[in-house]
Amino acid sequence: MEVVVASAVGVLTASGIYLVLRLRAFPVILGLALLSYAANVFLFASGRLAINMPPVLSKYGEASYTDPLPQALVLTAIVISFGMTAVLVMVALAAYLKAGSDAVNMGAPGTGAEDEEADS
Amino acid sequence: MFIENGFLLVIAALPFVGALIPGLMIRAGRTACASFTAIPTAFALVLLAMLAPEVMQGNVIRYEVEWLPQLGLSAAFFLDGLGLLFAGMILGVGLLITLYARFYLSGEDPMGQFYTYLLLFQGAMLGIVISDNILLLLIFWELTSLSSFLLIGYWKHLPEGRQGARMALAVTGAGGLAMIGGMLILGQIVGSYNLTDILTEGEAIRASEWYLPALVLILLGAFTKSAQFPFHFWLPHAMAAPTPVSAYLHSATMVKAGVFLMARMWPALAGTDAWFYLVATTGLITMVLGALIALFKDDLKALLAFSTVSHLGLLTMLLGFGTKLAAVVAVFHIINHLTFKAALFMTAGIVDHETHTRDIKRLGGLRHLMPVTFLVGTVAALSMAGIPLFNGFLSKEMMLEEAAHTTWGNSPYAVGALATLGALLSVAYSFRFIAHVFLGPVRDDYPAKPHDPPFGMWAAPALLAACVVIIGILPAAVVGPLVAVAGGAVIGGGEMPYYSLKIWHGITPALFMSVIAVAGGLVLLAMHRPLDRVWNAVPRPEAKTIFDALIARVAGASRGITESMHNGAISRYLAIFFVTTLIVGYAAWAGGGLTEATRAPLPVPPAVAIGWVLLIVAVISVTITHRRRFLSLVIIGVVGLMLSAGFVYLSAPDLALTQISVETVTIMLLLLALHFLPKETPVESGAALRLRDGAIAAASGLGVAALAYTFMLRDVDTISDFHLANSYEGGGGTNVVNVILVDFRGYDTYGEIIVLGIAGLVIFALMETLLNGPVARRLRETVYEPDRSRDRHPLMMVVATRVMMPIAVMVGIYIFLRGHNEPGGGFVAGLVISIALLMQYMASGFAWTQARQRFEYHGLIGFGVIIAGLTGAGAMLAGKPFLTSAFDYFHFPPIEEFELATAMAFDLGVFLVVFGAVMLMLYSLSRLARIAGETVNREPMDYDPTDRVENRKEA
Known part of the structure; x- marks a missing residue:
């Protein structure tokens, strides 16, 4: 099971980083989404894996539970990463609508940065 | 003996609290503003006077409030003789300056701002001289740099003001940074950051192998602040400030901070060869060089600025001699220099204010037009020249006596001869100040018609000039006790050396040196015109050009680094970031050991294997199809879904619920956004770039996977047991x-x-x-x-x-x-x-x-x-x-x-x-x-x- 989780985290990270390094906003956003998946699972896994041991206290005597703390942290992280993605999407959208290009690098073709410089 | 007294804290806080007042009071008019500015200063002065009797009896007043005890930082203040002398100077001259500035500043200048800066500076300066904790002292030290920056650049419309302020900040700020290092070393040697502890540990400090670095760093701070060679160049440029600022900062207080620090640290640091050669030599060079340049300056304030540099050099040299007597003489000269130099600056300000020029070549003959100013200026200048019956004479005489008995290297005469030369030059520029401004024929081409200023403007310099004469005639009675107690504080207790404050010491070497100085000075003044021509014809290194070139080079270098790293290409920053992280991660991995695995791997049932395959295929598909945006968005949904399933399987139902709902919302959001964005990503990066990114990505992925795999097989101490145990009893919930x-x-x-x-x-x-x-x-x-x-x-x-x-x-x-x-x-x-x-x-x-x-x-x-x-x-x-x-x-x-x-x-x-x-x-x-x-x-x-x-x- 550990191999499964570790390899999933690895593949998510690798794909995330590859996409984040692209030159357009949309793949970068996708990459960040994949990276946040990777980070969340990584954090979650730091509580070690357990099957059938949810951290919900049993009314029926002793039972063992998995580590609840990473879960609580990851829960908020998931929601926050949604907020971050949303802000990023809006910024990318605003930039695209304004500049007519969704290139992430300044001075890249079509961003309008060179035109403005030429104007001024 | 130590006495606790909370007044010290009040004194330290008053100027800062008072700094709020001018901004509010300026609405009530300029006079009201100035009066209310004077109140906190006057109040602090009264409190100081109440503490003074105790200090004069040789006691030390302390007050300490814990601030950050973990760092050894406490708001500790103490007041001994030296602190009393300086605090009195800062507050007393502060009051005079407040009065003077009320008349000096014109209606267009934002006066409230000026007084606010002035009080901030006063508070910072006061903090330096009564801090017991060297970390606290450093904070105040930097505060003086900052507030003096504001004051020097007060006339924001003048480019010289702005440049001068920047230069002062760069030089004194850099020195301050060096001093932080020195002080930290000192604190480490002693094991305490409290001055009262450090000053008693002189032996241990001087014996430490860290003594020299600490000394050099602290001296860098002191030398830059006190404009010692080769850092003397900032002071003349700071003269672009309004004259009240020059009179306050650059004669009485800020530039004396370096001297104060050397005096304060004297018991801890002085007495070694390194101290003597570093401090005394620097002081000597500064004294002679400053006096020489002053002689050829035509700007009144520049002349005074270089004379200040020269006198600071004198003080530094005296402290550098390392003998107790020289240290006491330094204290005495601090008092004398304060009185005549502040008066001179204010006189120069009056001349500038009334004639609209400070150029000596355009002045002359003012004694008939401005008799009061003439009297005040002449008294102060004669004192600066070291003429008997004025206080400058007394301390100069004692300085020459000390210099005559000092051996530098193998030469017993070098210091004496150079000190005489310095005194000679000093006589020459002082007389030049009198002769070329006030004496001579009345001219008819002054830019404005000169006349004496109102009483409020000449009151402050006149008071100081009166002090010059009184101290000059009755030194022992007027300042004797203060010199004794302050000098005693500088030399760190113990037996006081024999000295006597009087005009006539008999026929001594110093008397001969003085006579040579006065005679030579008069000769130089007579030859000033041809000498001036020679001086102007000889090329000299211009400090400002060198400084500007240096700054330009530093700025260019940092711009080069910034622009190569930070060129607007986010992809590049991210690539740098990932590669750096990889390298750091690799270093950590290569440097650390690994314990045995303590957990057995869990089995992988077929359903999980299918989910894993789906997930991996989906992730890779997203990467491959990312140019077709809509498609990749649909596929990324699969990733989220598989993760939710994974959370369910791995005992995290809450996460699964959150993940799946967030997933839904995120996809909707992206879909909506995609509506406005291009539906395809064009191919822009070449194969090489893609290969590079792929390599970075693959290496990072491998690293993260290895890390995750490694720690998942090892147990860890967790605080979760507490949460599990207390969730129901303490929190009332079972989830x-x-x-x-x-x-x-x-x-x-x-x-x-x-x-x-x-x-x-x-x-x-x-x-x-x-x-x-x-x-x-x-x-x-x-x-x-x-x-x-x-x-x-x-x-x-x-x-x-x-x-x-x-x-x-x-x-x-x-x-x-x-x-x-x-x-x-x-x-x-x-x-x-x-x-x-x-x-x-x-x-x-x-x-x-x-x-x-x-x-x-x-x-x-x-x-x-x-x-x-x-x-x-x-x-x-x-x-x-x-x-x-x-x-x-x-x-x-x-x-x-x-x-x-x-x-x-x-x-x-x-x-x-x-x-x-x-x-x-x-x-x-x-x-x-x-x-x-x-x-x-x-x-x-x-x-x-x-x-x-x-x-x-x-x-």
Whole structure:
């Protein structure tokens, strides 16, 4: 099971980083989404894996539970990463609508940065 | 003997508190402003006077307040003789300057600002001289650099003022940084940052192997502040400041801070060869060089500035001699220099103010036109020249006596001869000040008609000139006790050396040296004109050019580094970031050891294997198909789904619920955004770039996977046992994850919902700005393809979502209510209800749904934060820490027993914020669509079958 989780985290990270390094906003956003998946699972896994041991206290005597703390942290992280993605999407959208290009690098073709410089 | 007295703290705080006053009082007029500025200073002076008798008896007054004891930093103040002398000077001259500046500044200058800066500076300076803790001293030290920057650059419209202020800040600030290092070393050697401890550990400090670095660093701070060669160049440029500032900072206080520091540290650092050669030599060079340059300066203030440099050199040299007698002489000269130099600066200011020029070549003959100014200026200048009956003579005589008995290297005469040369030059420029400004024939080409200023303006320099004469005639009676107690403080107690403050010491070497100096000075003055021509013809290194070139080179180098790293290409920053992280990670891995695995791997059932394959294939597909944006978006949904399934399997039901609902919302958001973005990503990066990125990505992925795999097989100490044990008894819930969120780590959650709320508002604000700008026009011109669907709000979907709406809301409420004990809670509930509403938006369109909305999403965010905050504050009312949860069980027949917890109110806040933020984000996006000319439908669906029934009825 550990191999499964570790390899999933690895593949998510690798794909995330590859996409984040692209030159357009949309793949970068996708990459960040994949990276946040990777980070969340990584954090979650730091509580070690357990099957059938949810951290919900049993009314029926002793039972063992998995580590609840990473879960609580990851829960908020998931929601926050949604907020971050949303802000990023809006910024990318605003930039695209304004500049007519969704290139992430300044001075890249079509961003309008060179035109403005030429104007001024 | 130490005496505790809280007055010290009040004295230290008064100027800073007082700094608030001028800004308020300036509305009441300039005189009122100046008067009220004087009050805190005067008050502090009175308090100081009340403490003075104790200090004069040889006691030390202390007061200490703990500040950051972990760092050895405490707000500790102490007042001994040296501190008393300086504090008295700072406050006394501060009062005079306040008066003088009232008349000096013109109506256009923002006077309130000036007095505020002045008081800030005064407070910082005062802090330096009464700090007992060297870290505290450093803080005040830097504060003087900053506040003097404001004062020097006070006339913001003058480029010289701005440049001078920058140069002063750069030089003294850099010196201050060096001094921080020196002080920290000193503190480490002694094991305490308190001066009272450091000063008694002189032996240990001088014996330490760290003595030399500490000494050099501290001296760098002192030399830069006191304008010692080769850092002397900033002081003349700082003369662009208004004259009250020059008189205060550059004669009496700030430039003396370096001298003060050397005097303060004298018991700890002085007495070694290194000290003698570093300090005395620097002082000697500065003294002679400063005096030489001063002689050839035509600007009155520049002349005074270089003479100040020269006199600071003299003081430094005296302290550098390392003998007790020389140190006492230095103290005496500090007093004398203060009186005559401040008076001279103010005189120069008066001349400038009345004649509108400071150029000596355009002045002369003013003694008839400005008799009072002439008298004051002459008395002060004669004292500076070291003429008997004026106080400058006394300390100069004692200095020459000391110099005559000092051996430098193998030469017994070098110091004496150079000191005489310095004195000679000093006589020459002092006489030049008198002769070329006041004497000579009256001219008819002054830029303005000169006359004596009003009383308020000459009162302060006249008072100082009176001191010059009184001290000059009756030294022992007037300042004898002060010199004794301050000198005693400098040499760190012990026996006082024999000295006597009197005019006639008999026929001594110093007398001969003085006579040579005066005679030589007069000769030089007589030859000034030809000498001046020679001086101007000889090329000299110009400090400002060198400084500017140096600054330009440093700025160029840092710009080069910045621009090569920070060129606007985010991809490049990210690549640098990932590679750096990889290298650091590799270094950590290569340098650390690994323990044996302690956990057995869990088995992988077939279902999990299938999920894993799906996940991996989906992730890789997203990467491969990322140019086809719509497709990759659909596939990324699979990733989220598989992760949720994984969370379920791995005992994290809460995470699974959150992940799946967040996934839904995220995809909707991206879909909406994609509507406006290009649907394809063009191929821009070449194969090499892709290969490079692929390599970085693969290496990072491998590293993270290896790390995750390694730690998952090893056990760890965790604090979770506490949470599991206390969740029910302390938090009243059986779902430990939820209890952690709303109780144990409620503060975290509180912060996080605020962040989420801000994210929502940011998006709203961004859209608002965007839609009010030129973008809106471009959007309105959007042309849609003709082949769009005509049935955008299909009947089936409308009906289905309408039916599902109450059910979805029910589910949301249910998930919310059970959250404390079963998987669920505010986060998930907020998302679920958002999705229920979003379905309405999708089915019936934005406008139709919006028309039926009765509350604002902004408000929801606000209410959520307030409810959560109030719940937390409620705990404080009950005397418990913020966000402590309270709960109890209730039983009303026929309902089953249930629990009410304050945590639920907190969770309600969480719910409202999540709901509000998510809806606000999507709402903002859909507004874009409306601007872009999407048709607005008033009906819930495009094709409504009931219409036909109605029509038929009517027909």
